[in-house]
Amino acid sequence: MAETMKLEIFRYRPEKESEPTFQIYEVPFREDWVVLDAINHIKEEIDGTLSYRWSCQMGVCGSCGMMINNVPKLSCAVFLKDYYPDKIRIEPLTGFPVERDLIFEMDDFMTKLTEMQPYIIREEGEEKPLEEGEYLQSPAELAHYKQYSMCINCMLCYAACPVYALDSNFIGPAIIALGQRYNMDSRDQGRDSRQELIASHDGIWECTFVGECSAVCPKHVDPAAAIQRAKVSSTIDWFKDVLIPWGKKK
Amino acid sequence: MSTYLRPVPNTWWLKRKPYILFMIRELTSVFVAGYCIFLLVLVYKLTQGADAYGNLMVALKSPSSIALHLITLVFVLYHTITWFNLTPKILVLYKGEERIPQGLVAGAFYAGWVVVSVIVAWLVLGV
Numbered sequence A: 001m002a003e004t005m006k007l008e009i010f011r012y013r014p015e016k017e018s019e020p021t022f023q024i025y026e027v028p029f030r031e032d033w034v035v036l037d038a039i040n041h042i043k044e045e046i047d048g049t050l051s052y053r054w055s056c057q058m059g060v061c062g063s064c065g066m067m068i069n070n071v072p073k074l075s076c077a078v079f080l081k082d083y084y085p086d087k088i089r090i091e092p093l094t095g096f097p098v099e100r101d102l103i104f105e106m107d108d109f110m111t112k113l114t115e116m117q118p119y120i121i122r123e124e125g126e127e128k129p130l131e132e133g134e135y136l137q138s139p140a141e142l143a144h145y146k147q148y149s150m151c152i153n154c155m156l157c158y159a160a161c162p163v164y165a166l167d168s169n170f171i172g173p174a175i176i177a178l179g180q181r182y183n184m185d186s187r188d189q190g191r192d193s194r195q196e197l198i199a200s201h202d203g204i205w206e207c208t209f210v211g212e213c214s215a216v217c218p219k220h221v222d223p224a225a226a227i228q229r230a231k232v233s234s235t236i237d238w239f240k241d242v243l244i245p246w247g248k249k250k
Numbered sequence B: 001m002s003t004y005l006r007p008v009p010n011t012w013w014l015k016r017k018p019y020i021l022f023m024i025r026e027l028t029s030v031f032v033a034g035y036c037i038f039l040l041v042l043v044y045k046l047t048q049g050a051d052a053y054g055n056l057m058v059a060l061k062s063p064s065s066i067a068l069h070l071i072t073l074v075f076v077l078y079h080t081i082t083w084f085n086l087t088p089k090i091l092v093l094y095k096g097e098e099r100i101p102q103g104l105v106a107g108a109f110y111a112g113w114v115v116v117s118v119i120v121a122w123l124v125l126g127v
Helices: A035-046 A109-117 A139-150 A156-160 A160-167 A173-183 A189-196 A212-216 A224-244 B017-047 B050-060 B063-090 B102-125
Strands: A004-011 A021-028 A065-068 A071-074 A090-091 A098-100
Touching: A021 A035, A035 A090, A035 A109, A035 A139, A065 A156, A071 A212, A090 A212, A109 A173, A139 A173, A156 A212, A173 A189, A173 A212, A173 A224, A189 A224, A212 A224, A212 B017, A224 B017, A224 B063, B017 B063, B050 B063, B063 B102
Parallel strands: A004 A090
Antiparallel strands: A004 A021, A065 A071, A065 A090
């Protein structure tokens, strides 16, 4: 008989239940299947009502993040064989309101992402006309922020962050890392306009450096480090303000 | 559409080992702060004269005091080692275009720790 495996999946259908439940599905075990393959098999062959997000199946789009045995992971990057023969428990990413089954609401993330202004900002009068070409940058200047630019907005770091789960006002790891990404970009001049958000109470100072955001990041962005480095530069700002109030910041 | 927000139990930190280790680290801060206060008391007793300082020294030799100091030592060591290991994440230093290796940054803290410990041992033991 072919080998099988059990998946215990979080179900929430707001039109028929007020509390979530768990449903166990039995799927064929295949060495080359990732968890997302098994969930796709359920959707196609067993239960078409199961809802979840996915797209690229290659760890690039960041859509298929789920709690897999309580750890936030991209379901396209986790092999069944690493859990076989045990049952795998699958839930939506923690910290977010659940819309249906494994689909969670990401409005809060999207709003904060916009507020961070994650794009290159030039000071007034500093913008070059298009015909003058690109803003040039050396490989060394690129190396300063490249790591933080690898984020795919999968939100695994939010699900790993107990601070965000306990207080959703926290701006959170990925978005602060993204702010830091632009602050460290030699072409950018928008640090001051991001600083109000980054250095706010709901920004970097809410972080207690649990460090799990960096541990679960599939792209090795290391948002925990980005936040701690932002704490250092914000503290330097504060000292400059206090010690040399007549001096110009920067 | 009505969404469902899962409650976070007070025991959230017991669910995974990294969270437990984090909470232990948070707890160690209490011992670090406690020992700082203890050192201040020690200085205060010095200002109160030889008798007051001598009485405290006698009290410190009790088994319960020694046990408390040993427990504090373990927690302070845990705090120090985990902190030193985290420093390269925060102190990102470059030599020219090359980033200074993380091990070297943490290693500098450990080296500083050894140097300070040797100086303190030399002052206390006089050897």
